[in-house]
Amino acid sequence: MYRLLKRAFRHSRKLSLTTLLTGMVTLVILLTSSILLLGSYESKKESLTETTLRLNYVNADRMSRTMDSLFVSMRSSLKYNAGRLADIEAMAPEEVNESLDLMRSSSNFFNSITIVESSGLVRNVSPASLGTTGKHVTSSNSKEALALRKPYISSPYLTANTKRLIVFLSQPILSSAGTYLGMLSGTIYLQENNILSKIFDNGQVADTGAYYYIVDSAGHLVYHPDKQLIGKDVSSNKAVQQLIQKQSGNMPVRNTRGIDMLAGYSSVPANGWGVVVVSPVSQIHHELIGHIRILVGYSSLPFAVLLLGVILLVRKFTRPFVYLADVVSRMGKEKIEMQDSQKYWSREAYLLTDGVKLALSNIQQQTDQLTHEASTDVLTGLMNxxxxxxxxxxxxxxxxxxxxxxxxxxxxxxxxxxxxxxxxxxxxxxxxxxxxxxxxxxxxxxxxxxxxxxxxxxxxxxxxxxxxxxxxxxxxxxxxxxxxxxxxxxxxxxxxxxxxxxxxxxxxxxxxxxxxxxxxxxxxxxxxx
Incomplete structure (x- = not known):
């Protein structure tokens, strides 16, 4: 092969591309191995992606069932205790306070429990240190819950008194005669230790970047490993949009930091909330890189000797084309002085160099003209x-x-x-x-x-x-x-x-x-x- 190339080079200093490629037939082996590696990479990537999406959905579904049971229990607790307060008007305030304290400490469902009269006046609160007893509720969520006279769960909001980010569940209080007396509400402090963090904080996986979060029915975060994000509206997230429509499934998404994630999500029937379990796509990439390294390690030795000779030949033959590609990539970005095309041994490289020179000259003229027009006022000739x-x-x-x-x-x-x-x-x-x-x-x-x-x-x-x-x-x-x-x-x-x-x-x-x-x-x- 070398003698043939030498003889052809002696007869003509400008080799044709066909003659050049004849000496590179051995590259077919490398191309074939590359295709096999790429096919293996894509197959493994698809498998890992599907597996991660499925596992995330399974985890989200398991957690949503846990939360569903939790909220059923919370509502049952509120309903039971609201029934016990049917004769609240005949009960002493101390007796009611003791009942609320017992309810809060025995279940650990709520950070605080409040009784609000139908007029909006806070009658009792546990713990009493909140200091809201005797005050009227001011939040739109509390007023809406009072007006509905039905079981209610709020969106996250800041309280006027304590400036805490909370959600609350409420249950109407009816007298023995069926008269609406007010509501019994249990509050969860979202950015502090609460029933959600106690149950779900133990599953975050920091080393892989996987984590999960919980959103309410309007797309606001009610639980997240980063407590600063709790209360944020993430309804623009595609998975959250599905949860708002009470759908469950899995899909690729992008989180609030712009990181591509694989998400499994599941709706919670009891409260309309949703659980999202996410894993970063980058973790799959790391596993794929390890997979490719193993394949390359096994296949590289048989091709090493062959590729060494081919690479030396290719470097000599492709040097002018690499240079021309670099010149084209820098067109319009900087001033370029091209090499003399006469020194190239390839006829194609010679013709391409002259063509690129002409194109470069035209582009530079057009760029200068456009730059001048973009920065100059046509009428006065002044800069704009x-x-x-x-x-x-x-x-x-x-x-x-x-x-x-x-x-x-x-x-x-x-x-x-x-x-x-x-x-x-x-x-x-x-x-x-x-x-x-x-x-x-x-x-x-x-x-x-x-x-x-x-x-x-x-x-x-x-x-x-x-x-x-x-x-x-x-x-x-x-x-x-x-x-x-x-x-x-x-x-x-x-x-x-x-x-x-x-x-x-x-x-x-x-x-x-x-x-x-x-x-x-x-x-x-x-x-x-």
Whole structure:
């Protein structure tokens, strides 16, 4: 093979691609092994993904059944104790308080238990240290529960008194005669130790990144290993959207941190909540990498000797094409100087290099033209607002103090209405010529929009900027504009960092000063306060 290539190279310094590829037939073996590895990778990936999704669903379903039983017990406890309070009006407050304390301590279902009269007045609360006894409920959830007169479960909300994030379950209290007396509610403190954290905190798997969380019927987190997220609305999550519709299943999702996860989710019949068990996709990738490493370890030795010779040959033959690919990838991003195509031994590389050179030249011309058009105002030839903001950001980043002069042509609408828009354009061009002629070499003028212009004065304090602004104002006033005759301008000046430390604030200060100049009679230059 080497002799054939040497003989062909001697007859023609420009080898054809067909001749070149003839010497690389051995790469078919490597390509075949790569295809096998890829097929194994995809097959293993699909298997791991399906297995993880199925296991997550099984875990979510198991947890949802646990929670379903828990909430059935919680509702039963509330219902039983609400029945015992049918004669609450005849019971002493101390007796009621003891009953609530016993209910809270015996079941550990709730962090606090409250009796609210039908009027909204808190009659009793356990623990008494909450200090809400004798106060009226203010939350919309509590008022809704009172108004419904049915068993109720709230969405997460902050209490007005203790500023805790809570949910509560309530049961109506009816007298022996069936009169509605109020409600008995049990509260769960979501960001503190509660019945949910006691049951579910022991299953988070930190080393693999797998975890689970619980959402209410509206998509708010009621349990999460990161307590700072509890109460957050995650209804945009696809799995949570299925839970809101009381569906169960599994699917790939993306969590609030933008991490791709495999989720199994299951709805809880007792309260309309849902459990989501998630595992990071990255964990599967780690397992796949280990799987591929084992395969490569077994298959690499038989191909090592063969590949060594092939790689040496390929590197020699593909060097110009690698270079051209690199040049193409950098087109439009940086200035490129291409190598001389005459030194290539391949006819195809020679032709491709010349073609890329021509394409590169055309792209550079178009890029320069587009860059100029994007940063320049067509009518006046000044740089536009985009260029202004870019320059201001650069100056602010480098800590350069500077002043901004915002200039507006007085009564320009009257010029347009009287002489037409073509005449108005000529007036703007005239103003630009006068302004530019009045500036110092280091000053820059931009068209801000319409008849408004902005001038940047580098390393210029407000007093100096006022002097420059007045020079511009007098020059415009004493010039003769086409069609319009005498023109005047109003100007507002702001200084960085004296008046503002950011782009928006600086331009707003200059605009306020301009407005003051306009409102106080026009043909004035005003420095921002």
């Amino acid at each position: 607002r985009r260029s202004l903001e870019h320059t201001i950001h650069q100056w602010m980043d480098s800590g350069v103090p500077f002043s901004v002069v915002m200039l507006d042509v007085d009564k320009f609408k009257l010029v347009n209405d009287t002489y037409g828009h073509n005449a108005g354009d000529e007036v703007l061009k005239h103003v630009v010529r006068v302004v530019v002629a009045s500036l110092r070499p280091e000053d820059v003028c931009y068209r801000y929009g319409g008849e408004e212009f902005v001038i940047l004065l580098a390393r210029t304090m407000p007093a100096e900027a006022l002097s420059v602004g007045e020079r511009i104002r007098r020059a415009v006033e004493h010039s003769h504009a086409p069609s319009a005759g005498t023109l005047t301008v109003s100007q507002g000046i702001a200084h960085y960092p004296t008046h503002a430390n950011d782009l928006e604030g600086l331009l707003e200060k200059a605009d306020q000063a301009l407005y003051l100049a306009k409102s106080s009679g026009r043909n004035k230059t005003v420095v921002a306060e």
